[in-house]
Amino acid sequence: MIRCAALLFLLVSSPLAAADRADLPVADFEGDTYGDGWKTTGTAFGKGPARGTLPNQMPVSGHLGKGLVNSYLGGDTATGTLTSPEIRIERKYINFLIGGGKHPGKTCINLLVGGKIVRTATGPNDTAGGSEHLDWHTWDVAEFEGKAAVIVIVDDEKGGWGHINVDQIVQSDAKKRAEVLAHTFDIEKPYLHLPVKTGAPVRRVKFVVGKETVREFDIELAPGAPDFWATADVSAFKGKKLTVEALLPADARLAGLIVPADTWANADKVYQEKHRPLFHFTSRVGWLNDPNGLVYANGEWHLFYQHNPFGREWGNMHWGHATSGDLFRWKEHGVALYPKKYGDWAFSGSAVADKENTSGWGTKEKPPLVLAYTSTDRGECIAYSVDNGRTWKEYDKNPVVKHAGRDPKLIWHEKAKHWVMAVYDELGGKQWIAFHTSPDLKEWKFASRIEGFYECPDLFALPVDENPEKIKWVLYAADGKYLLGDFDGTEFKPDFKEKKQLWHGRFYAAQSFDNAPAGAGGLQRRVQIGWAQGVTFPGTPFNQQMAVPVELRLVSAPDGACMTGTPVRELESLRDKKEPLVQLKGLDTNTPSVLAENLDAFEMVCTVGTESPFVLNLRGTKLTYDPTKKTLSCNGVTARVDSRAGSVPLQVLVDRGSVEVFANGGRVAMSVAAIPAENNRKVEFSGHLSSGSVWRLKSAWEK
Template identity: 55%
Template sequence: MSRQGLQPATRSDQFLLSCRSAWIGLVLAFAGSVAIAQDRDDLVIADFEGETYGSWTTTGTAFGPGPARGTLPGQMDVSGFQGSRLVNSFHGGDSSTGTLTSPSFIIKRPFLNFLIGGGKYPGKTSLELVVDGSEVRSATGPNDAPGGSERLDWASWDVAEFVGKPAVLRIVDQHQGGWGHINVDQIVQSHRKQGIAPVCRELVVNARYLHLPVQRDAPVRKLKIVAGDQTVREFDIRLAEKRVDFLVFDDVQTLRGKTLTFETLLPHDAKSLEKIVQADELPDAKSLYREADRPQFHFTSRRGWLNDPNGLLWHEGEYHLFYQHNPYGWDWGNMHWGHAVSPDLLHWKELPIALSPQKYGDWCFSGSGVVDRKNSSGFGSETAPPLVAAYTSTGRGECIIYSNDRGRTWTEFAQNPVVTHQGRDPRLLFHEPTKRWVMAVYDEADGKQAIAFHTSADLKEWTFESRIDGFYECPDLFELPVTGADDQSRWVLYGADGAYMLGRFDGHRFTPDSAKLRTWYGDFYAAQTFSDTPDRRRVQVGWGRDVSFPAMPFNQQMAIPSELTLRTTDEGIRMFARPVAELASLHSKHHAWRDLGSAELGRDLFAALTGELLEIKAEAEVGPTSKLTLLVRGVPVVYDASKNTLSCGKHSAPLAPNKGLVQLQILVDRGSIEVFGNEGRVAISLGVIPAKGVQTLSASTEGEKTRIQLLEVDELASTWR
């Protein structure tokens, strides 16, 4: 069995010395002053709850005119401080500098406790204790690399040797650039040490999975797992300190028989590492995918956070969905590539994590995948073509990986990175006319946000070709035929926010022939389309951004896979998005009504509807003043002809009638409602957990000539059954 606190001899010796030092300090403190020994109350030096710093003095601009009310403009969310204010040197951003110095005070307790966060730059972003004109103690925040957290945590100094002496505290911000600031709060003299300290645990692996306990509101801790002299895992996790909200898991099959050492920082009374257990099953395996709020036909990960779809491709009968994934927590962080496969875009099977960071801080950001059918890379063979993916390593640049076993395992290209620049999110495609591979990648240069194009003959060596400004993150690039127009096609250049341009692409440069356009609205981001589909459909999947599940051990979902087409409209060529035809395979119970006006809708038409998973189709005749409202499990879906708008909850999109008609297709799952207007001319995604126990559907009409010609409702089966 494993033991909490088991450490190598050097760590144990340091721990004992630290303990002995603390006890000696306490004895000296007690002997030095009977009054101090009798007075056990803490002495607050500063809680920073005033509008100004009072008798503290400032230099520079970093600390502003007084304590900050939490998070400052442009800063990540600041948490962990007490009361309503704190010292926050982010005034003016990370480029500002300055100092904040306390008046002199007498040290009367053996410990000085404080909350601290921000940058980890000793002497440049630090809290310092000055005694007799010399710096005798110093502390910093935990952050010196991209990512991290603005949470403050307790720290403590043993100051027993200075009891009775005058001292000054100095808060310093002299660092410019990332994490060039410091956060401090609640500085207290105490007889009790309050803070975090190194803890370890050893465990011999004898099962496939580690079950790791998570508490949603616990501080983020860095957990390192070491086997011998090798770090095999290192990640951030909200380790349970007071209660276990849910369990996440780590597949350690390849580490069976090895002794693992877990290392982290925890409060002295936390037993978090003792709560880590081993099992050959996933946590809560019997209830997996059956949780109360689990979406039933949208993809969600088994555990943890999900965002951008990555590496979408089809190969040997399987659709591959990779995605940005935090396997260790409910919130964003620890970016890995999760992986799932499906025969039909609806029924997904999750596979082991496809791509893990090579080290802490070098995260696996978004990218794409293709089938190298002619083995131009040499990673496979022409009879067994490799799967090749490109991703952003946050510490290196754009990197290539490949698989020769249907995507089950992946190998890093030895000469990574293949492109270095200020940017991310490479999108691979093969340009048939030039017989070259193309990488479309988000790029920042000359203060502008752009998509850059690089080309390659072998997916290994890349040449910069051109750049087009005005797009941000997660590009996609593909060619589509124009429906009903023989021999006409357009290239679509697509950005993370859903804006796209139509134009021409010659393998080197994109030439637009439209302004920015939009199909998707609402909670929809970073979409990507599948490569290498056998039926040549262009199927898109987007991240349902802000589709949250607060009570669940998973978070966020993918939007419904949709087929994209180009069609000619009165406004010109436009892109349409409609749910894939495979959705019809989930139909279980059908309801239909025809020719419904306000009188007919006044009756209880929909009492027979009982399902929570729905596909609703409506076709309505509208006039200039018409308003059609469908109340879908408490959420209003409204078409307002006077404004030419379609809305779903808080989101809306422009939509004009088509020859006096409006068509709606609405998908209802446990975490979202998606609405497609006029055969997908616009689409809206709304993250919402629809109310339970309310009427499933009601409808109403206003204005002249408003009539529902056809209303169909299909109750849907779950894809997890």
């Protein structure tokens, strides 16, 4: 009996129960080389593990320790393989961290048994955007236990995301790969708050009502304390059951992680953050880029924009929406345009007021707003609103134009009596702006195209020197370089071949407002807003800002008319007092002289001498003038300024993330990323200053 009991004990306790067996490391890539038996081909993997992020690569995160396999060595064009020595499979699972490109068979990690690929995995990225974050992946290899195997990491892709990242390969009896978890909410409150941790693994989240997926997006979902909360408006599903599905570690819980709420997350603190710009538009939470759908209607300036509501980085492209009565004090309305489905993103476009109701979607008494946007899966699409842009309905015959291109700009051509769509077009390996026409915003016909413009076009007419008898058309694209010419509603004929340039620096994908009201002299204003590309705010819930709104004009010049841009007059409403904080006259100094102190955001208007150099120190950011080259420079941005009579007028705007400079009546405009020094709240000047005024600017977010 004793011997039988001992035998029974051995049967139930040896070998160790699966849950008790320790993990078996395969490779952690912490050494200077890959280790004994590992072999490389090609150039992508180098002689040993990378130490995190490689040159020109987005930040790599999620790996353990300092080292990892990273085939971005030399960029995406490098190729090669990394092969392990033979291992014996002794656990149920093989876990590893993986990131990089999603190109099956080309950027992947393979498990070979008997010389055949029995398991494979790729990174998550196959389109622009994305993240270099590594996440856990698990192979179930129980059927191969006891057999010999080889692991091969492959980089055979030279295009975008043509690399693979791998770390921490481990045999285990516990799987680490995330699984789809679900939790159902009875929607009684209008919002769901989702916790976000910047740098956390990117998780796919679905909102499902009944059997229909109504929202789907990626988010860096925080398993613990979040950096900030994203907000999803679910008021459209009130009274229904909504199931949230998310790819999460098996030990995570959705219940309690995502929170129903009556208000926007941290509504009382938004716009009050330490680094929030005071007079530039930023979204309350999330990423912002191209301005879209700029239109004036019913006393409101409408600003739509490319927006990721669920994170600080580019992705999940929706259209955000805000309105203002004065172009500075904005009220956000949340998401105006949702993607049709995951992967079919709502890219850039424009909006118009269909004042004569040519579309038939409204009435003459209550005409609709109509927008055009690029659906990345379908083509150029149309939507319309009969409630002043608060809600939108898609045209049921979308797409209206299908081609290789994007970013439709709509205008009404008064003389031709039809609508025009100017849209970026790719044909024959070249870059064009194509023009399509329509009588009703529904049926579109190709008219012509002009070569040499890249994405986000704008097209409008302006009088030269405010003379309504002397009209020129302006055509420009994302980089802001423009041509002047004539446009008869079907074809653009430029006056000159070489483009001209107004903006320099952090300025991209600008758009001007449709239907703007008349300004001084009864002429319609042409107001422009651009994306201040790369003006970023680390550690905040929001990212990127719009440039200051400017009014565009055409003025005569020796080489033909040129365009000017000056901050809209509504900016004056933010001046802290009617009189300037400081007023200066006749300053001439070779050493820095303090002009004003204790400043946060401010405006400076001055006239400075150009016979000798000058330096304007704006809270630690220097604006300098070189008289030999006739150039203004600020934070790496340089523009030529032709001075008049030995002096140049300047208007300078400083906010918490940027400096903007307008010279010579707006003939030159500069936008620069610059976070002011915390301990420097002064303006200093050296050189010759004829006159100058400095105003403190109040927050546009003040209630």
